[in-house]
C-alpha cells in the first residue's frame with residue numbers, strides 16, 4: 001500500500017513543474033497525468049450496480065413514500081429524504097414524526113429534531129459502502145453472517161441466550177447493510193415509530209422485533225391492504241405469503257434506493273471511466289489538482305466514492321442534541337460501545353468521512369449541518385482551529401440558532417482529536433478555495449440526480465397523503 005508521503009511524491013513526479021509550495025501557481029497536468037493522480041488515490045469512475053427487478057424497485061418506491069410505515073401514520077422515509085432536496089431535507093437537523101412539508105420548508109416542533117444531519121442516499125448500494133450512518137453504527141458482522149446494529153434482533157453471539165430477541169429469519173431475508181438500515185427509522189420514536197399512546201407501534205418502544213411485526217401486520221395481515229398483498233407477491237414471487245417479515249420491507253426499500261439514487265454519471269465519472277477529457281472544465285481540473293495535492297483532501301476523501309469510510313475528527317462545532325441527547329456528540333465511539341463493535345484506537349469526535357458525489361445537492365454539511373455552503377466547508381477544513389473558535393451560527397436558519405453549543409473544553413477535545421497537520425492549517429489561497437469549490441460542485445454532480453421529483457408517487461396504497469413538490 002502506498003503511504004500518503006509517497007503519494008505526494010508521485011504527484012510531484014507527475015507534475016510538470018515539480019511539487020507546488022504554498023502560494024505558488026497551481027501545477028498544470030496533462031489529462032492523462034490527472035487521471036493517474038486520481039487512480040493513485042483509488043478514485044475511479046463508478047458504474048451502476050443495480051440488477052433489481054422492476055417490481056421490487058416499485059414496491060420499494062411506494063413503501064419509501066408511504067406513511068403507513070410510521071406509528072402515527074404521519075411520516076415516511078421520503079418526508080426526510082426528499083428528492084426535492086438531494087435525498088435529504090436541506091436542513092441542518094431533521095424534523096421527525098408530526099412535522100409538515102418536505103425540503104428546507106419542512107417545519108415541526110424543535111423537540112423532534114434528529115440529533116444529526118440527514119444523510120444523502122446516493123450510491124449506497126455499492127460494495128464499498130459497508131457501513132450506515134455518520135458513525136457507522138450498522139455494519140455487517142462477516143464472521144457471524146449477522147449485523148452490528150442497535151438491536152439485538154439482528155446481532156448474534158456465540159453464547160446465544162435462547163431468551164434473546166434474536167430473529168434469524170429477518171437476518172436471512174436482509175441482503176446487505178442498506179436493507180438492514182431501513183429497519184431502524186421504523187423503531188426510532190422521534191423519527192417514525194412515535195411515542196406510547198399514539199399508536200400500537202409507539203406502545204412497543206424498546207422491542208424492535210414486536211414493532212417490526214406490527215408493521216408487517218398493518219401491510220399484509222388482517223385486514224391489511226390488498227394492494228400491498230399484490231405488490232409484495234409480484235416483488236417476491238418465490239416467497240409464501242405467510243413468510244413475509246420486516247426484512248422484505250428493508251430489501252424492497254434498499255432496491256429502490258440503490259436503483260433510483262445511483263449517481264454514476266458525473267463529469268468526473270465521464271473523465272475517469274470514459275476518458276472524456278472535456279467532461280471537466282479547466283477550473284474544475286485546477287480544483288482537482290488542489291484536491292489531490294496541496295489541499296490534502298484525498299488523504300481522507302479517497303477511493304471510488306471519495307471517502308475512505310474511516311473515521312476522523314475535523315473539529316466541527318457542536319450543534320443539536322447529539323448522540324443520546326448528551327449535547328456533546330463524540331461520534332463513532334458513542335454507539336460502538338453499545339453494539340460491541342471493535343473500537344480501534346482513539347476516535348473521539350470522529351465521524352465517517354462523507355462520500356462526495358452530488359455534494360452540491362446535499363447541504364447543509366457535516367454530521368450536524370452546522371455549515372451551509374461548500375465554500376464555508378472548504379474554509380473550515382482549511383483552518384479548523386480558527387473556524388471552530390469563530391463559528392458563526394448566523395449561517396444557519398434562525399430557527400436552529402438555539403441548537404449551537406459553544407463549550408470550550410469540548411472544543412479543545414475536538415481539536416486535539418483532529419490530525420495535527422490539519423490543525424496546523426492548509427493555508428490555501430482564495431483562488432485555490434474557489435477552484436476546489438468548482439471541482440466539488442461541477443465535477444461531482446450527476447445531472448440525472450438534479451431533479452428526481454418524478455419519483456414521488458401521487459398516491460400510495462394506504463391512501464395516506466404524499467407530500468408533493470411545489
Ligand code: HEC
Nearest residue numbers: 077080094095096114116117118119132133134182185191
Ligand atoms: C426524521 C427524518 C428521517 C426519516 C423519517 C428517515 N430518515 Fe434516514 N436518516 C435521517 C438522519 C438524520 C440520518 C443520519 C443519522 C445518523 O447518522 O445518526 C439518516 C440516515 C439514513 C441512511 C444512512 C445513509 C448513510 O450514508 O449512511 C439511510 C440509508 C437512510 N437514512 C434511509 C432511510 C430510510 C430507508 C427511511 C425510511 C424507512 C428513513 N431513512 C427515514 C433522517 C430520517
Ligand code: HEC
Nearest residue numbers: 295296297300312314316351352353354365366367377381
Ligand atoms: C482528516 C480527514 C479529512 C481531510 C484531510 C478532509 N476531509 Fe472533508 N471531511 C472529513 C470528515 C470526517 C468529514 C465529516 C466531519 C463531520 O461531519 O464531523 C468531512 C466533510 C467534508 C464535506 C461535507 C460533506 C457532507 O456531506 O456533509 C466536504 C464537502 C468535504 N469534507 C470536502 C473536503 C475537502 C474539499 C477537503 C480538502 C480541502 C477535505 N474535505 C479534507 C474528513 C476529511
